[in-house]
Amino acid sequence: MIDVAFLGTLVRPADTAVVIDVLRATSTITLALASGYERVLVAGSIEQARALRADDRVLAGEVRCARAPGFDLGNSPEETLEPRGSELVLATTNGAPAIIAAAQVAGEVLAASLLNLEAVAARIGGGDVLLVCAGTDGHVSIEDVYLAGRLSALLDGERSDGAQIAEAVAAAYPTAQEALEASRGAIGLRREGLEADIAFCAQESIVDAVPRLARTADGVAVLEPAGAPAAASHSQPSM
Amino acid sequence: MIDVAFLGTLVRPADTAVVIDVLRATSTITLALASGYERVLVAGSIEQARALRADDRVLAGEVRCARAPGFDLGNSPEETLEPRGSELVLATTNGAPAIIAAAQVAGEVLAASLLNLEAVAARIGGGDVLLVCAGTDGHVSIEDVYLAGRLSALLDGERSDGAQIAEAVAAAYPTAQEALEASRGAIGLRREGLEADIAFCAQESIVDAVPRLARTADGVAVLEPAGAPAAASHSQPSM
Numbered sequence: 001m002i003d004v005a006f007l008g009t010l011v012r013p014a015d016t017a018v019v020i021d022v023l024r025a026t027s028t029i030t031l032a033l034a035s036g037y038e039r040v041l042v043a044g045s046i047e048q049a050r051a052l053r054a055d056d057r058v059l060a061g062e063v064r065c066a067r068a069p070g071f072d073l074g075n076s077p078e079e080t081l082e083p084r085g086s087e088l089v090l091a092t093t094n095g096a097p098a099i100i101a102a103a104q105v106a107g108e109v110l111a112a113s114l115l116n117l118e119a120v121a122a123r124i125g126g127g128d129v130l131l132v133c134a135g136t137d138g139h140v141s142i143e144d145v146y147l148a149g150r151l152s153a154l155l156d157g158e159r160s161d162g163a164q165i166a167e168a169v170a171a172a173y174p175t176a177q178e179a180l181e182a183s184r185g186a187i188g189l190r191r192e193g194l195e196a197d198i199a200f201c202a203q204e205s206i207v208d209a210v211p212r213l214a215r216t217a218d219g220v221a222v223l224e225p226a227g228a229p230a231a232a233s234h235s236q237p238s239m
Numbered sequence: 240m241i242d243v244a245f246l247g248t249l250v251r252p253a254d255t256a257v258v259i260d261v262l263r264a265t266s267t268i269t270l271a272l273a274s275g276y277e278r279v280l281v282a283g284s285i286e287q288a289r290a291l292r293a294d295d296r297v298l299a300g301e302v303r304c305a306r307a308p309g310f311d312l313g314n315s316p317e318e319t320l321e322p323r324g325s326e327l328v329l330a331t332t333n334g335a336p337a338i339i340a341a342a343q344v345a346g347e348v349l350a351a352s353l354l355n356l357e358a359v360a361a362r363i364g365g366g367d368v369l370l371v372c373a374g375t376d377g378h379v380s381i382e383d384v385y386l387a388g389r390l391s392a393l394l395d396g397e398r399s400d401g402a403q404i405a406e407a408v409a410a411a412y413p414t415a416q417e418a419l420e421a422s423r424g425a426i427g428l429r430r431e432g433l434e435a436d437i438a439f440c441a442q443e444s445i446v447d448a449v450p451r452l453a454r455t456a457d458g459v460a461v462l463e464p465a466g467a468p469a470a471a472s473h474s475q476p477s478m
Contacts, residue, residue: 006245006379140245142400161381161423168411169404184400 001128002155004148004162007135008098015127017106018120018151020113021134022143023185024075025095026211027113027201028060032080032088033225034116034207039214041089042096042221046071049091052220058084061091065192076197077115098134099213099221106130109213111223114147114176118205121154123226129155131166136185143186143201145169146179177202240367241394243387243401246374247337254366256345257359257390259352260373261382262424263314264334265450266352266440267299271319271327272464273355273446278453280328281335281460285310288330291459297323300330304431315436316354337373338452338460345369348452350462353386353415357444360393362465368394370405375424382425382440384408385418416441 005011008019020026029040041057043049046068049061060073060080067074068091072084080088095111102109112120112131131151133144149170152163159167173179180186180198189197212226244250247258259265268279276297282288285300285307292298299312299319306313307330311323319327334350341348351359351370370390372383388409391402398406412418419425419437428436451465 004379007249010246012377136400138251139399140243140401140404142403145400145404160378161375161384161421162379164381164421165379165384165404165408168408171411172407182400182403 002152002157002163003130003160004166005130005132006140008101011101011132013105014130015107016124017102017130017132018110018112019098019102019132020144020147021095022113022147022201025092026111027115028075028077029111029211029223030113030116031077033211034209035081036083037088038086039222039224042099043091044096046091049089052089056085057087057089059089065188065194077200094134094136098132102132103213103216111211114204116207119208119210121151123210141185142183143180241391241396241402242369242399243405244369244371245379247340250340250371252344253369254346255363256341256369256371257349257351258337258341258371259383259386260334261352261386261440264331265350266354267314267316268350268450268462269352269355270316272450273448274320275322276327277325278461278463281338282330283335285330288328291328295324296326296328298328304427304433316439333373333375337371341371342452342455350450353443355446358447358449360390362449380424381422382419
């Protein structure tokens with residue numbers, strides 16, 4: 001079954017949970033790993049991220065869309081294009097709890113954005129798939145549901161009502177950019193002069209990196225690039 | 240702001256909350272009041288409904304789509320067309336908690352179905368409107384989101400991302416019946432030989448009755464036909 005959780009708080013057990021926070025957490029995580037960061041440590045708050053500061057770690061985080069005081073980067077995906085260390089610490093209020101919640105109940109947790117749309121779809125195996133829309137401060141976000149619908153349309157399997165709803169939303173917008181522009185998240189970004197992030201996050205399948213949850217510790221989720229699916233890499237390590 | 244709660248558990252404070260459980264609770268409540276029942280007592284379980292039995296009360300409830308043992312009616316709207324008493328007691332597992340939850344936080348609570356679509360839209364004033372999709376056992380239902388989208392499209396005001404999502408779902412189906420047929424709720428009804436209920440609940444704006452929450456007591460919601468909007472009925476009682 002392919003199903004959609006419209007908010008991070010609605011996560012339920014599944015074989016694979018795919019967390020979606022298009023503007024901008026999972027777009028930034030995707031691009032960071034595609035750009036060469038070895039892993040991304042996802043923290044739920046600025047304070048939690050600050051406590052993770054260490055050599056070779058780059059801190060990224062926003063306060064109302066702007067770079068957090070004392071941080072190296074804001075939350076714009078493009079800022080991760082040239083890694084300044086081996087690990088990115090990302091503070092994100094909506095993405096982090098969704099990933100942590102999924103980690104408690106799902107066999108595998110992936111992070112999806114439009115940037116890695118096709119790579120994520122190719123990575124997802126069969127079984128029970130839950131597409132988790134992080135939303136914004138408890139409110140459902142168009143751009144997350146849009147991507148859930150785009151992903152659902154690429155997968156084989158029976159669709160829940162939620163998946164059918166997401167696919168209807170995906171079909172309602174001629175382009176990804178139009179879906180992102182329609183969201184309230186876009187209003188906030190434009191207000192802060194970050195409209196370039198919207199166009200950047202609307203790019204489809206420009207990288208192959210698929211962030212995969214490696215572990216959680218003290219409320220911090222550690223994501224690393226997924227290798228080949230587990231079964232294949234175990235049985236054919238030399239491939 | 241026009242917003243949508245995709246599940247009854249996601250209710251938040253609003254001036255007006257409109258509860259939607261198309262298959263079949265709010266369709267049955269609507270038709271019962273349109274047919275002449277003075278009020279509908281909405282209970283959250285068969286046991287709770289049974290405890291409300293009294294003279295002049297008619298008990299309606301289902302166990303897996305079939306009439307509950309010892310009850311007068313099942314949950315098919317058509318069964319309420321000829322009132323057998325002044326009050327209908329309706330046991331409904333998804334609709335009742337959504338109505339009760341809305342009662343805690345909303346200024347006015349209405350119940351909507353396709354049967355009274357235009358009447359509900361006309362009744363809703365301005366302010367903060369929350370369209371509450373009851374869903375099914377914690378899962379989002381297409382038919383409820385479809386009606387939320389139809390209602391949203393008839394209202395004036397700014398739309399949240401949730402309202403835009405619901406309108407996209409409404410626009411995705413050429414007819415209400417197609418939206419209802421696509422849902423998992425329809426699968427259950429067909430399996431129980433109740434496919435006639437789907438066509439019945441898909442009829443649009445065939446009655447003017449708008450169920451309005453009058454009070455709650457011990458987890459039971461009492462709905463009565465809305466008169467003129469409160470302000471008008473107070474200032475002009477003789478109308």
